[in-house]
Each structure stands twice: as C-alpha cells, then as structure tokens.
Amino acid sequence: xxxxxxxxxxxxxxxxxxxxxxxxxxxxxxxxxxxxxxxxxxxxxxxxxxxxxxxxxxxxxxxxxxxxxxxxxxxxxxxxxxxxxxxxxxxxxxxxxxxxxxxxxxxxxxxxxxxxxxxxxxxxxxxxxxxxxxxxxxxxxxxxxxxxxxxxxxxxxxxxxxxxxxxxxxxxxxxxxxxxxxxxxxxxxxxxxxxxxxxxxxxxxxxxxxxxxxxxxxxxxxxxxxxxxxxxxxxxxxxxxxxxxxxxxxxxxxxxxxxxxxxxxxxxxxxxxxxxxxxxxxxxxxxxxxxxxxxxxxxxxxxxxxxxxxxxxxxxxxxxxxxxxxxxxxxxxxxxxxxxxxxxxxxxxxxxxxxxxxxxxxxxxxxxxxxxxxxxxxxxxxxxxxxxxxxxxxxxxxxxxxxxxxxxxxxxxxxxxxxxxxxxxxxxxxxxxxxxxxxxxxxxxxxxxxxxxxxxxxxxxxxxxxxxxxxxxxxxxxxxxxxxxxxxxxxxxxxxx
Amino acid sequence: xxxxxxxxxxxxxxxxxxxxxxxxxxxxxxxxxxxxxxxxxxxxxxxxxxxxxxxxxxxxxxxxxxxxxxxxxxxxxxxxxxxxxxxxxxxxxxxxxxxxxxxxxxxxxxxxxxxxxxxxxxxxxxxxxxxxxxxxxxxxxxxxxxxxxxxxxxxxxxxxxxxxxxxxxxxxxxxxxxxxxxxxxxxxxxxxxxxxxxxxxxxxxxxxxxxxxxxxxxxxxxxxxxxxxxxxxxxxxxxxxxxxxxxxxxxxxxxxxxxxxxxxxxxxxxxxxxxxxxxxxxxxxxxxxxxxxxxxxxxxxxxxxxxxxxxxxxxxxxxxxxxxxxxxxxxxxxxxxxxxxxxxxxxxxxxxxxxxxxxxxxxxxxxxxxxxxxxxxxxxxxxxxxxxxxxxxxxxxxxxxxxxxxxxxxxxxxxxxxxxxxxxxxxxxxxxxxxxxxxxxxxxxxxxxxxxxxxxxxxxxxxxxxxxxxxxxxxxxxxxxxxxxxxxxxxxxxxxx
Numbered sequence: 003x004x005x006x007x008x009x010x011x012x013x014x015x016x017x018x019x020x021x022x023x024x025x026x027x028x029x030x031x032x033x034x035x036x037x038x039x040x041x042x043x044x045x046x047x048x049x050x051x052x053x054x055x056x057x058x059x060x061x062x063x064x065x066x067x068x069x070x071x072x073x074x075x076x077x078x079x080x081x082x083x084x085x086x087x088x089x090x091x092x093x094x095x096x097x098x099x100x101x102x103x104x105x106x107x108x109x110x111x112x113x114x115x116x117x118x119x120x121x122x123x124x125x126x127x128x129x130x131x132x133x134x135x136x137x138x139x140x141x142x143x144x145x146x147x148x149x150x151x152x153x154x155x156x157x158x159x160x161x162x163x164x165x166x167x168x169x170x171x172x173x174x175x176x177x178x179x180x181x182x183x184x185x186x187x188x189x190x191x192x193x194x195x196x197x198x199x200x201x202x203x204x205x206x207x208x209x210x211x212x213x214x215x216x217x218x219x220x221x222x223x224x225x226x227x228x229x230x231x232x233x234x235x236x237x238x239x240x241x242x243x244x245x246x247x248x249x250x251x252x253x254x255x256x257x258x259x260x261x262x263x264x265x266x267x268x269x270x271x272x273x274x275x276x277x278x279x280x281x282x283x284x285x286x287x288x289x290x291x292x293x294x295x296x297x298x299x300x301x302x303x304x305x306x307x308x309x310x311x312x313x314x315x316x317x318x319x320x321x322x323x324x325x326x327x328x329x330x331x332x333x334x335x336x337x338x339x340x341x342x343x344x345x346x347x348x349x350x351x352x353x354x355x356x357x358x359x360x361x362x363x364x365x366x367x368x369x370x371x372x373x374x375x376x377x378x379x380x381x382x383x384x385x386x387x388x389x390x391x392x393x394x395x396x397x398x399x400x401x402x403x404x405x406x407x408x409x410x411x412x413x414x415x416x417x418x419x420x421x422x423x424x425x426x427x428x429x430x431x432x433x434x435x436x437x438x439x440x441x442x443x444x445x446x447x448x449x450x451x452x453x454x455x456x457x458x459x460x461x462x463x464x465x466x467x468x469x470x471x472x473x474x475x476x477x478x479x480x481x482x483x484x485x486x487x488x489x490x491x492x493x494x495x496x497x498x499x
Numbered sequence: 500x501x502x503x504x505x506x507x508x509x510x511x512x513x514x515x516x517x518x519x520x521x522x523x524x525x526x527x528x529x530x531x532x533x534x535x536x537x538x539x540x541x542x543x544x545x546x547x548x549x550x551x552x553x554x555x556x557x558x559x560x561x562x563x564x565x566x567x568x569x570x571x572x573x574x575x576x577x578x579x580x581x582x583x584x585x586x587x588x589x590x591x592x593x594x595x596x597x598x599x600x601x602x603x604x605x606x607x608x609x610x611x612x613x614x615x616x617x618x619x620x621x622x623x624x625x626x627x628x629x630x631x632x633x634x635x636x637x638x639x640x641x642x643x644x645x646x647x648x649x650x651x652x653x654x655x656x657x658x659x660x661x662x663x664x665x666x667x668x669x670x671x672x673x674x675x676x677x678x679x680x681x682x683x684x685x686x687x688x689x690x691x692x693x694x695x696x697x698x699x700x701x702x703x704x705x706x707x708x709x710x711x712x713x714x715x716x717x718x719x720x721x722x723x724x725x726x727x728x729x730x731x732x733x734x735x736x737x738x739x740x741x742x743x744x745x746x747x748x749x750x751x752x753x754x755x756x757x758x759x760x761x762x763x764x765x766x767x768x769x770x771x772x773x774x775x776x777x778x779x780x781x782x783x784x785x786x787x788x789x790x791x792x793x794x795x796x797x798x799x800x801x802x803x804x805x806x807x808x809x810x811x812x813x814x815x816x817x818x819x820x821x822x823x824x825x826x827x828x829x830x831x832x833x834x835x836x837x838x839x840x841x842x843x844x845x846x847x848x849x850x851x852x853x854x855x856x857x858x859x860x861x862x863x864x865x866x867x868x869x870x871x872x873x874x875x876x877x878x879x880x881x882x883x884x885x886x887x888x889x890x891x892x893x894x895x896x897x898x899x900x901x902x903x904x905x906x907x908x909x910x911x912x913x914x915x916x917x918x919x920x921x922x923x924x925x926x927x928x929x930x931x932x933x934x935x936x937x938x939x940x941x942x943x944x945x946x947x948x949x950x951x952x953x954x955x956x957x958x959x960x961x962x963x964x965x966x967x968x969x970x971x972x973x974x975x976x977x978x979x980x981x982x983x984x985x986x987x988x989x990x991x992x993x994x995x996x
Contacts, residue, residue: 023553025546026523033526041726042743045780049522056520229538246539283542 009072021284032241032248036233061096088286098151110136115412127401157372161417164293191497200338203330207258215324220269240271247272270303277464297425306433312448345393347403359392361423430492435480506569518781529738529745533730558593585783595648607633612909624898654869658914661790688994697835700827704755712821717766737768744769767800774961794922803930809945844900856889858920927989932977
C-alpha cells in the first residue's frame with residue numbers, strides 16, 4: 003500500500019505505540035494506589051521509572067524532528083493536521099528540557115516533597131524554604147527554557163503544559179473580574195445562610211451501604227462499568243485508560259457525603275475519558291483537551307448536575323434506602339447541606355463559592371514567583387494579606403494551613419492551580435449554553451432526564467477531544483471563549499436566588 | 500568505575516531492564532484475569548502484545564550474541580557463571596525460532612484453541628483434528644529447530660523450555676517405574692477406602708466466610724500479605740512478580756474445600772516467588788528453577804503439608820469457626836474427605852494417587868507425536884487403551900472427557916504435562932529428606948510448628964533459585980536426583996498405612 007502521507011503515518015504509528023505502552027504504565031499507577039501491598043513499592047517504582055525512561059526515549063528519538071517537519075508538507079486532512087499540531091506540542095514539551103535538568107528536578111522535588119510531609123504538620127516553614135528554594139530555582143530554569151522554545155512568558159510557558167493556549171493576560175482579566183465581586187458575594191451568601199437551619203445526618207454510615215449507593219449514583223450518571231471500575235484508594239483519582247477507566251474513592255463511616263460527591267466528581271472525569279473518540283484512540287488529537295477542560299467535566303458532574311436541586315431531590319430516596327430514614331435526608335435540607343458556604347483556610351475543603359479565592363491567591367503568588375519578581379521569603383506575608391483580602395481570615399504564623407497545605411509547589415507543579423477554577427467557570431458556561439438550547443433543562447434534570455446533559459457534553463466536549471484549541475472548542479460549544487459571568491450567575495442563582 | 504567484566508555487566512543490565520518491564524506485563528496479565536472489565540480487553544491485548552514484541556526485540560538484539568560470547572571469557576564468579584548459563588538458555592530459546600514460525604504458531608494455536616472451546620462440549624474430535632494437525636506440524640517444526648540448536652531429541656528440546664535438563668530417557672525410567680506399581684496401588688487404596696465411611700460437609704458456605712478462612716490458612720502458611728495479595732479470578736493462578744505476588748482463587752458456595760486447597764496450592768507457588776534471592780532479583784539466576792520445581796512447591800503446600808493429618812487436625816477448628824459445627828469437620832473425617840481416591844476421566848479433578856496415571860498417558864502420547872512416530876488420528880485408540888491399562892476406565896467415543904479435555908495441546912504446550920507429576924515426586928522427595936533431617940517432623944507439623952518446613956524449603960529450594968541445574972539442586976537438597984520411590988512411599992504411608 004502506498005501512502006501520500008508517509009511521515010505522518012510513521013508519527014501516527016509511534017504515538018499508537020506510546021499509547022499502548024502508556025496503557026501499562028497507567029494501569030501500574032492505578033494498581034500502586036488501589037491494590038499494591040507496601041513491600042511491592044520499590045520494585046514498582048523501578049518498573050515505572052524504566053517505562054518512563056523508555057517512553058521518554060521514544061518521544062525524544064531524533065528522527066521525530068525530521069518526521070514532524072516532513073509531515074507538515076504532506077496533504078493532511080483537517081483532523082490529521084490537528085493531530086500533527088498536538089504531536090508537535092507533546093514533542094516540544096518532551097524535547098525542550100535537557101535530561102540533566104529533568105534529573106535534577108526529580109531529585110529536588112522528591113527531596114522537597116518528602117521533607118514537606120513532616121514539615122507541614124510541624125509548621126516548619128523555614129525548613130521547607132531550604133528545599134523549596136532549589137525546586138523554585140529549577141522551576142525558573144525550566145520556565146526560561148520553555149519560554150524560549152514557545153515564545154510565551156515564563157509562567158505562561160509552564161501553564162501551557164496543563165492548559166495549552168491559556169495566558170496570564172487572559173487569567174489576569176478573568177481572575178481580576180472574579181476578584182471584584184467574589185468577596186461581596188461570599189459575604190451575602192454567608193449572611194443568607196446564617197438565617198437557615200440545617201440538620202446534620204447522623205452516622206455511622208456502613209461502608210458496604212456507601213459503596214452500593216456510590217455505584218447506584220454513578221450508574222445513574224452513565225458511567226460504563228463494562229469499561230471501567232470503582233475501587234478504593236487513599237487519595238481518590240480517575241486513572242486507567244480511556245478503554246478501561248479506573249476511578250477510586252475513599253469511604254469514611256462518619257461521613258458519606260464527601261465520598262459520594264467525590265465519586266460523582268471522578269465520574270465526570272471518567273465519562274470524559276470513556277467517551278473520547280474511539281476510532282482515533284492513541285492519537286494526541288483523541289486525548290482530553292486540557293486540565294481545565296477535564297475539571298470542567300468533573301465539576302459539571304459534581305457541582306452543576308450533582309448539586310442541582312432537581313438531582314438532589316432524586317438522591318434523597320436513595321439515601322433513605324441506603325441508611326434508613328433521617329430528617330437530614332429531606333431534599334431541601336440535603337440541598338442546604340450540600341451548599342453550605344464557609345470561609346476556611348484549606349483549599350481542598352472549600353465549597354464552590356470560596357474555592358476561587360484560594361486559587362486566585364495561589365496564582366497571584368506563583369506567577370511573580372516564577373517570573374522572579376518575588377522570592378520564597380515573600381510568600382507568608384503575601385499569603386496573609388491575600389487571605390485577609392479575599393476571605394477575611396487570619397492565617398498569620400499558621401503555615402501548615404497556609405502556604406504549606408498543598409503538594410503542588412514542592413512538586414514544582416507551577417501553573418496548575420488556575421485549572422481548578424477555570425474548570426468551574428467552564429462548567430458553568432457549558433450549563434448556561436445548555437439552558438439556552440434547552441430552556442426546560444432544570445425541569446428535565448428534576449425529572450431524571452439526564453441524557454440531555456450527557457448528549458450535550460458528548461457532542462460538544464467529549465467527542466471533540468483535542469481537535470480544536472481550547473478557545474475554539476469553547477466558542478463552538480457555547481458561542482464564546484471563557485466568560486466568568488456564567489460562573490457568577492450560577493453562584494448567584496444557586497446561593498442567593 | 501572500571502570493571503573486569505564489561506560484557507557480563509552489559510548483559511546483567513539488559514536483564515534487569517527485562518525484569519522491570521516484565522513487571523508491568525505481569526501485572527497487566529494479573530489485572531486482566533482479576534479486575535479488567537470486559538470492554539477493556541481489546542486495548543489490553545494490544546498493549547500486552549506491544550510489550551511482548553518489545554521484550555522480544557530486547558532479547559533478540561543482535562549485540563547480545565557477541566556479549567554472551569565475550570562474557571564467557573571474563574573472570575566471573577561461580578554465581579555469575581550460573582547466571583550467564585541461564586541468560587544463554589533464555590537467549591537461545593528466544594533466538595532459536597524465526598519470527599515467521601512464531602507468528603504462524605500464534606495464529607494456528609489461537610485458531611485451534613478458540614475452536615476447541617466449542618468443539619470440546621460438542622465432543623467434536625474430527626473437527627478438532629483439522630486445526631490440531633496444523634498446530635502439531637508447527638510444533639514439530641519448532642522441535643526440529645530447537646533440537647538442532649540444543650543437541651537434544653525433538654521432544655526433549657521442547658520439554659527443555661519448561662524443565663531444563665529433563666530428558667525422555669530419565670522420564671521413561673521414572674514414569675516406567677511408576678507405571679509398574681501405580682495401578683495396583685490405586686486398586687488397594689480404593690479397596691481400603693470402600694470400607695470407610697465419609698461424611699460430606701453441608702453447604703452453602705458463604706463466600707465471605709470462605710475468604711476469611713482462606714486468608715487465615717495462607718497466613719498460617721507464611722504468605723507475606725505485605726508483599727502480595729489474594730484476589731478472585733475464573734481460573735486460579737499465581738502471578739505478579741517476586742516482589743509483589745498476586746495469587747487468585749475462586750469461590751463456590753456449595754464447596755469450600757476446592758477453593759481452600761486450591762489457595763493452599765497457589766500459596767506454595769507464592770512463597771517460592773516471595774523467597775527468591777532478593778539481591779539478585781531481575782537476573783535469570785534468581786528466577787524459579789523450573790516448572791516441576793515450582794509445582795514441587797505448590798504440591799509441598801497442598802499435598803505434603805496441607806493434607807498432612809497433623810495439619811488437617813489444626814484446620815478442623817478453623818472450619819467450625821468459619822461455618823459452624825458439622826460432623827464432617829471432625830479431623831479424621833476431614834482427612835478422609837481430603838484423601839478420597841477415585842478413578843476418573845478428568846485430569847484436573849484427579850486426586851494425588853490417580854493423577855500420575857493421567858500424566859503418564861499424556862507423556863506416552865505426546866512424545867511419539869512430536870517425534871513423528873504417531874499421527875493425531877492415532878490418539879483416540881491410544882487414549883482408550885492407556886486409560887483402560889492405567890485406570891481401568893472406558894473412554895471410548897467420549898472425546899470431550901478424553902483427549903479434548905486439556906488446553907495444552909491446542910496451545911502447543913508439548914512437553915509441559917510431565918512437570919505436574921515430576922512436581923509431586925519432588926515434593927515427596929523433599930519431605931522425605933526433611934524427615935531424615937528431623938525425625939520428629941510429623942509431630943512438629945501436628946504441633947503447628949511449620950517453620951521447620953518453611954526453613955528447609957527456603958534453604959534448599961527457594962534461596963537456591965536457578966543457581967544449580969535441577970539434578971544438582973536435588974542432590975544438594977536431598978542427596979539424590981529425582982527418585983520416584985519417595986512418592987510411592989508417601990502414597991503408601993498416607994493411603995495404606
């Protein structure tokens with residue numbers, strides 16, 4: 003068989019091999035969290051490092067550079083051209099950094115992260131900074147190299163790894179806008195909620211009943227158990243491969259809601275993966291678009307749909323069936339329980355109203371940190387000031403519930419934080435678009451007619467994978483690029499309506 | 500660092516990489532059987548095939564030939580030389596066959612095995628032979644090529660893949676001896692047992708209680724749950740890696756004994772793997788010696804120890820705790836239950852007394868089949884005659900419980916069957932050696948002092964891995980090479996004593 007696109011075909015074959023070998027790596031990562039006995043860890047780490055090195059060698063093979071160049075000249079379809087664009091992006095990300103920098107980063111982050119585990123409970127900011135300075139220096143070095151290769155600013159070049167196309171200019175505009183109305187909105191919601199009584203559910207909630215409930219609910223949400231599993235791990239995540247999605251959750255007998263809504267969250271990730279275009283699986287164009295887009299799916303499931311009053315009404319009888327009748331399970335009370343807003347110190351415990359405050363703060367610190375405008379020593383004072391400004395809480399001297407609370411900085415994941423809030427905003431934007439297309443959306447959800455939601459997400463997000471830039475995907479799906487007004491309208495309707 | 504063994508060191512590095520990547524492959528195989536949802540199968544098969552091809556490329560890399568040659572000339576320690584010998588054996592096995600033959604065999608066995616799944620229940624011997632003829636032709640081709648490379652006879656060259664060093668000359672002697680006394684022994688045992696009353700346990704036996712019991716028992720047997728797991732799969736096996744052993748079992752609510760003893764069997768495999776020498780893991784010299792040696796461990800656990808009257812006595816109270824009190828759980832009755840001997844048609848259902856008859860029959864057919872002395876058409880008549888001779892049962896016209904009962908021939912696993920019975924014989928030989936060293940062994944087992952058994956196996960078998968040839972290992976462990984007299988003595992003591 004002759005082909006008019008030999009270089010493209012070669013590349014496509016390479017990425018299919020990467021996908022297949024990546025399957026084994028991904029499965030091993032899931033198993034490590036969900037199954038692996040403790041004494042298996044050393045061998046597993048060695049096996050996964052060997053595979054990581056192998057995958058890295060494949061994507062840094064010198065012949066790829068030439069193939070990518072030649073493929074540009076070949077008569078490609080639009081879809082193939084989009085695939086080539088994504089191949090190029092992945093290739094550039096893997097080839098931009100010298101091996102020695104990658105190695106030094108691995109050592110520094112592993113040292114910093116390991117020490118952080120004990121420094122955090124000990125509130126030892128000073129000890130942390132010693133290691134973190136090295137992580138930051140290497141992060142800046144990485145940012146500088148990526149900046150040269152991409153033509154982006156240093157911070158934007160780091161963010162591009164998670165959220166291609168997003169820039170700090172756009173973020174400054176979007177977060178700047180949210181910053182204006184968020185503190186006032188939080189205050190109004192808290193005032194309103196202070197006048198509402200909420201009944202807490204009474205545990206314990208047996209793990210077996212929770213597990214059955216979770217399976218029921220994610221079944222309602224369309225997760226395909228023939229092509230995926232739900233297991234237990236310390237830190238819930240969604241892993242595996244699109245063809246076999248492995249979600250995890252954790253159960254606490256005194257609180258079922260955290261585990262249930264956490265599982266609903268992972269189900270959004272899971273359905274995105276399960277519904278990526280099958281015929282192109284293995285090609286970069288068939289991968290999920292970005293971290294924010296992924297989070298827009300988990301939050302569409304957890305916040306837009308899962309915490310929707312119409313959905314909560316349908317949840318109530320399931321809770322009674324699982325745990326017996328309780329006053330707390332009355333639908334209105336359940337809805338109030340699930341939407342309680344509180345100013346807190348901890349990002350991962352934050353509700354959807356206060357969450358963006360935690361993200362904006364981190365963004366406003368890590369961007370100048372990477373650009374070299376501030377130093378680690380400046381973080382605590384900035385943290386205190388911004389927490390006071392955005393949430394009105396005092397964090398002075400409390401490092402462990404302040405800048406020591408996240409694993410992201412010790413692990414050099416600079417540029418990742420914004421994706422969380424971008425995801426929440428995109429999710430609100432998708433549901434606003436759905437409501438424009440289907441004015442009776444809320445009644446449908448209340449009737450349990452969830453297929454309309456899934457169909458919209460499948461058509462507009464899941465099936466589109468990485469075919470378009472994120473802006474183009476958002477325009478096609480919702481008629482506009484990211485617009486935080488929808489997120490504001492969502493919060494106002496749900497919390498002040 | 501300079502080294503005086505550069506070629507050996509290169510080889511050793513290659514095998515460490517093979518071990519690490521093989522870890523991921525092995526884990527994926529276990530997951531496929533124990534966890535994978537049905538729609539994940541295609542992607543998993545593609546991923547594992549990609550990895551198999553990669554591992555094959557690594558071990559057929561042309562530079563290995565030269566390195567193996569140069570390493571022979573290097574100043575190696577005895578252990579390194581043993582490792583080099585095993586590298587050479589693996590390399591030869593992977594390099595002896597042209598890729599085209601391997602591909603044709605894959606197709607033929609997959610076609611034959613697939614059709615066999617329906618041909619067996621349909622008793623369709625004629626249909627089976629059509630496909631099997633092709634499998635056999637390729638098996639003979641493989642045997643001829645391996646024979647040239649190894650200087651062994653054709654059948655011996657195939658057997659060498661599973662049981663290095665074993666020859667049909669030795670097998671003829673060993674099986675010939677067993678053949679003399681086995682039919683008479685079976686008759687005497689059946690006569691004796693016909694005068695004994697046995698009470699059957701009354702189910703159902705809830706799966707959760709069975710699971711708890713299994714864990715208790717394999718814990719007593721020293722399986723390290725910090726370095727392995729027990730899960731459920733359709734066909735029980737012991738997989739994973741030495742650092743993280745994955746055993747599986749299956750539960751049937753109407754019969755706990757099959758699952759319990761099956762798990763005890765896998766525990767023997769599991770402890771062998773868990774106790775291979777840690778400092779050399781990844782090197783061929785640190786791998787389990789052979790299939791028969793592996794089976795000698797599972798049968799040491801299941802038959803020698805697990806069905807030992809002293810051990811059965813300790814099992815009885817555990818059964819009562821798991822399932823409530825039953826007359827069947829009285830230790831003497833339990834022992835009789837576990838050692839009932841019956842002449843049957845099916846190998847996998849056979850007890851330890853009749854089992855060798857099934858193996859000898861298969862060996863006496865597959866050896867001349869490979870050597871070209873008989874053809875597939877000759878199998879049914881030979882099967883009937885030998886079943887009558889060895890077990891006195893009539894199998895005429897019953898192909899599905901005759902030559903169609905095993906997956907081995909459709910899958911071209913010629914030379915594998917003998918390992919099962921060799922394992923049983925070695926197991927008896929190990930326990931005879933233990934009794935010579937510890938005349939109070941049986942009292943110790945009855946007291947629950949199992950450590951002496953495990954210590955002996957660790958010192959003599961597990962820790963020795965592939966350091967010695969099998970004959971040398973047997974001599975070091977028990978003072979002699981394989982001697983079926985110990986197996987005979989074991990059967991006589993247990994069944995006629």
